[in-house]
Amino acid sequence: MPVKSVIEREARFSAKNYAPFPVVLSHGRDAYLFDVEGKRYIDMMSAYSAASFGHSHPRLVAALTRQLGRVDLVSRAYHSDNLGAFCEALAKLSGLDACLPMNTGAEAVETAIKAARRYGYDRLSIPQDKAEIIVAAGNFHGRTTTIVGFSTEPSCRRGFGPFGPGFLAAPYGDAAALEALIGPNTAAVLIEPVQGEAGVIVPPEGYLAALRRICDRHGILLIFDEVQSGFGRTGRNFCFEHENARPDGLIVGKALGGGLLPVSAFVARRAVMDVFDPGSHGSTFGGNPLAAAVALEAMRLLQDENLARRSLLLGKTLRETLARVDHPAIVEVRGKGLWVGVELDPAKVKAKDVCLAMMRRGVLTKETHATVIRFAPPLVIEEADLLQAIEIFQDALADVHPAHAASYAL
Numbered sequence: 005m006p007v008k009s010v011i012e013r014e015a016r017f018s019a020k021n022y023a024p025f026p027v028v029l030s031h032g033r034d035a036y037l038f039d040v041e042g043k044r045y046i047d048m049m050s051a052y053s054a055a056s057f058g059h060s061h062p063r064l065v066a067a068l069t070r071q072l073g074r075v076d077l078v079s080r081a082y083h084s085d086n087l088g089a090f091c092e093a094l095a096k097l098s099g100l101d102a103c104l105p106m107n108t109g110a111e112a113v114e115t116a117i118k119a120a121r122r123y124g125y126d127r128l129s130i131p132q133d134k135a136e137i138i139v140a141a142g143n144f145h146g147r148t149t150t151i152v153g154f155s156t157e158p159s160c161r162r163g164f165g166p167f168g169p170g171f172l173a174a175p176y177g178d179a180a181a182l183e184a185l186i187g188p189n190t191a192a193v194l195i196e197p198v199q200g201e202a203g204v205i206v207p208p209e210g211y212l213a214a215l216r217r218i219c220d221r222h223g224i225l226l227i228f229d230e231v232q233s234g235f236g237r238t239g240r241n242f243c244f245e246h247e248n249a250r251p252d253g254l255i256v257g258k259a260l261g262g263g264l265l266p267v268s269a270f271v272a273r274r275a276v277m278d279v280f281d282p283g284s285h286g287s288t289f290g291g292n293p294l295a296a297a298v299a300l301e302a303m304r305l306l307q308d309e310n311l312a313r314r315s316l317l318l319g320k321t322l323r324e325t326l327a328r329v330d331h332p333a334i335v336e337v338r339g340k341g342l343w344v345g346v347e348l349d350p351a352k353v354k355a356k357d358v359c360l361a362m363m364r365r366g367v368l369t370k371e372t373h374a375t376v377i378r379f380a381p382p383l384v385i386e387e388a389d390l391l392q393a394i395e396i397f398q399d400a401l402a403d404v405h406p407a408h409a410a411s412y413a414l
């Protein structure tokens with residue numbers, strides 16, 4: 005079927021909640037994706053960090069296939085023989101005590117919200133239905149009605165109210181401003197250690213450690229949403245490790261499923277996790293044997309292939325090389341590990357046009373917030389491909405802004 009018809013069929017029979025680029029992908033391997041015509045692309049998007057291990061990593065595929073030959077889904081009404089190993093590995097990797105597995109990131113965020121509120125009532129004596137959670141302006145934590153209720157993005161919220169109370173938004177990166185919002189009914193602080201969807205916003209150094217001290221001082225919970233920043237993306241297994249700011253609760257997802265399956269979890273200290281008793285929370289698919297098998301293998305891969313270290317080193321190369329790209333439209337290059345946002349001046353170029361030009365030249369990425377191009381390749385990417393992607397970014401800038409290309413060729 006011609007590409008145009010494939011795209012038209014999808015458009016005709018699917019919701020319009022995404023505006024995908026006009027490319028139809030059919031297979032992938034490592035840091036490459038291929039379209040239906042066999043054209044190869046370097047993946048600088050990694051499915052929003054879910055494909056951190058590259059596409060169809062043979063060890064992940066083998067782990068999933070092995071498990072498919074044993075048993076698929078037994079439900080949490082019974083024990084299964086690999087759930088304990090999965091939870092143990094994740095608890096140990098994060099330095100926390102216990103896990104509650106879910107499927108999507110948003111579900112794990114919802115789990116964290118429930119845990120924080122119940123902890124607030126049971127342990128902090130907050131009056132019933134008064135618990136507050138402090139979040140950050142510009143946050144992205146998922147798409148459920150509760151979660152979009154505390155988003156500060158009009159496009160995420162419009163028409164979806166009424167929204168529940170109990171959330172306060174502090175400016176991101178300003179620990180003192182956040183502390184000023186803490187009151188007698190505050191149960192927790194919920195923060196992304198780097199704001200991904202907001203445009204790869206890296207908070208000032210010391211912010212995470214300051215949040216840890218503030219939450220300790222007020223006896224409230226610190227919860228980090230590492231759905232996107234976790235599993236090596238920022239150059240450490242978890243971003244909080246950069247500042248030794250271990251949270252009381254940690255939300256993980258995306259790469260945990262190895263890019264093969266939706267696997268997420270809320271991980272916490274025992275005292276926090278123990279607010280849940282039978283019947284209080286659950287998920288039909290959460291922690292199923294297939295998910296547990298893939299997630300276990302993903303965590304082993306992270307260690308065996310030293311991917312956090314790789315992300316740290318290649319991330320430095322990525323930032324330094326991008327910083328040398330001399331173009332008047334580039335406002336800022338920022339990031340941590342293999343996760344970089346290039347902020348462009350919208351008066352000079354549209355980020356989307358640059359992404360489309362990159363696509364034509366064989367690199368896939370996506371703008372965020374109309375002005376930022378993200379560079380977040382699989383952590384297994386080869387350095388040569390990383391450098392080639394940056395060259396193609398330069399060429400794409402020239403495609404979109406030809407007058408300028410000529411001027412700096414002088």
Ligand SMILES: *Cc1c(COP(=O)(O)O)cnc(C)c1O
Binds near residue numbers: 144
């Ligand atoms: C993607 C993301 C989520 C939501 O994950 P889904 O699997 O899409 O529900 C939550 N938090 C952060 C920080 C994310 O990047």
